[in-house]
Amino acid sequence: MYDTLIKNAKTIHEETIGIGITNGKISKISEKITEKAREEIDVQGLYVSAGWIDAHVHCFEKMTLYYDYPDEVGINSGVTTIVDAGSTGENNIKDFYQLAQKAKTNVYALMNISKDGIIKQNELADLSKVNIEKNMERLQELPEFIIGLKARMSKTVIGENGVKPLLLAKELQRKVNLPLMVHIGTAPVDLEELFSYLETGDIVTHCFNGKDNGILDQTGNIKPFAKKAYKNGIHFDIGHGTDSFNFEVARRAKKENIIADSISTDIYLRNRKNGPVYSLAITMEKLLAIGYSLDEVLFRVTEAPADALKIKNKGQLKEDFDADLTFFELIKSEKYLMDSNGNKEQSHQKIIPRMAFIKGEKFDI
Numbered sequence: 001m002y003d004t005l006i007k008n009a010k011t012i013h014e015e016t017i018g019i020g021i022t023n024g025k026i027s028k029i030s031e032k033i034t035e036k037a038r039e040e041i042d043v044q045g046l047y048v049s050a051g052w053i054d055a056h057v058h059c060f061e062k063m064t065l066y067y068d069y070p071d072e073v074g075i076n077s078g079v080t081t082i083v084d085a086g087s088t089g090e091n092n093i094k095d096f097y098q099l100a101q102k103a104k105t106n107v108y109a110l111m112n113i114s115k116d117g118i119i120k121q122n123e124l125a126d127l128s129k130v131n132i133e134k135n136m137e138r139l140q141e142l143p144e145f146i147i148g149l150k151a152r153m154s155k156t157v158i159g160e161n162g163v164k165p166l167l168l169a170k171e172l173q174r175k176v177n178l179p180l181m182v183h184i185g186t187a188p189v190d191l192e193e194l195f196s197y198l199e200t201g202d203i204v205t206h207c208f209n210g211k212d213n214g215i216l217d218q219t220g221n222i223k224p225f226a227k228k229a230y231k232n233g234i235h236f237d238i239g240h241g242t243d244s245f246n247f248e249v250a251r252r253a254k255k256e257n258i259i260a261d262s263i264s265t266d267i268y269l270r271n272r273k274n275g276p277v278y279s280l281a282i283t284m285e286k287l288l289a290i291g292y293s294l295d296e297v298l299f300r301v302t303e304a305p306a307d308a309l310k311i312k313n314k315g316q317l318k319e320d321f322d323a324d325l326t327f328f329e330l331i332k333s334e335k336y337l338m339d340s341n342g343n344k345e346q347s348h349q350k351i352i353p354r355m356a357f358i359k360g361e362k363f364d365i
């Protein structure tokens with residue numbers, strides 16, 4: 001007997017399936033399920049995928065610069081797992097943890113290597129704010145919550161420090177063996193130099209930003225070192241944000257077979273309400289609009305971020321995985337979408353989340 005049986009869900013390959021849920025886990029996926037359940041839900045042909053994971057959000061509401069509410073960027077947007085990317089550091093991450101536990105959405109954190117996180121824009125301009133020992137203490141205290149590290153490596157953040165903050169982040173990473181997400185933007189540091197310190201599995205967010213210090217050169221080609229980095233397994237994450245996603249860069253990259261490894265939003269209250277981000281679903285539509293397939297898009301908000309951030313039991317629609325599921329509609333619809341630089345792109349398909357499950361619990365959207 002299942003706790004819940006979901007009937008008439010559709011995969012993106014147009015197969016109709018039933019999903020049995022027991023104790024918060026997916027216990028059965030099959031075209032025909034005959035076993036009984038305490039509760040049956042007929043989703044009447046909604047599409048289903050593993051619960052969406054947004055690998056780059058800002059959701060600690062006590063911050064003032066970049067903040068939002070976990071369930072607003074999470075479950076209310078069809079996103080079952082969110083990863084706060086460096087809003088807090090060793091000094092305030094416990095406070096964030098306490099609050100995050102109250103959310104319905106699964107919340108994880110990448111800890112900013114600077115002690116107060118993004119309390120101001122220039123958190124890595126003063127390196128006395130980076131304390132390796134204290135970072136390690138916090139990681140030991142909250143191993144289930146802090147799943148990686150974050151270093152923001154652009155001009156306004158690092159001041160005169162050049163590559164030094166990144167070297168500290170790598171030093172800490174070597175001690176704790178966790179994923180590291182590095183934000184890229186305006187030089188310094190020059191992107192080629194920055195990439196030279198990254199290793200396979202390291203995550204670069206804002207990968208398709210339209211800035212001079214991005215992956216595209218002035219003739220519109222992908223810079224050779226960026227191709228090499230991608231080929232060597234540096235993980236390219238979208239991290240759309242207010243300032244950091246450009247259609248042309250994404251399209252040129254795709255032409256050269258550089259497809260972002262994960263699709264994330266860098267969402268916070270202002271760019272959620274006023275754009276250009278709005279939601280993970282709309283960010284996914286933007287990648288569809290420049291030619292990613294639906295398969296490619298969904299993989300990049302489920303299995304790919306789970307793998308990159310080593311989030312266990314999530315990201316796949318598979319028996320024994322957590323019953324985190326996102327149900328959505330796909331509707332043919334013509335509209336324009338906007339990137340971070342005000343460029344428009346024609347979009348033909350809407351992705352509308354309608355319902356989600358988190359560890360077996362149902363939420364209507």
Ligand SMILES: [Zn+2]
Binds near residue numbers: 056057085241266
């Ligand atoms: Zn961010």
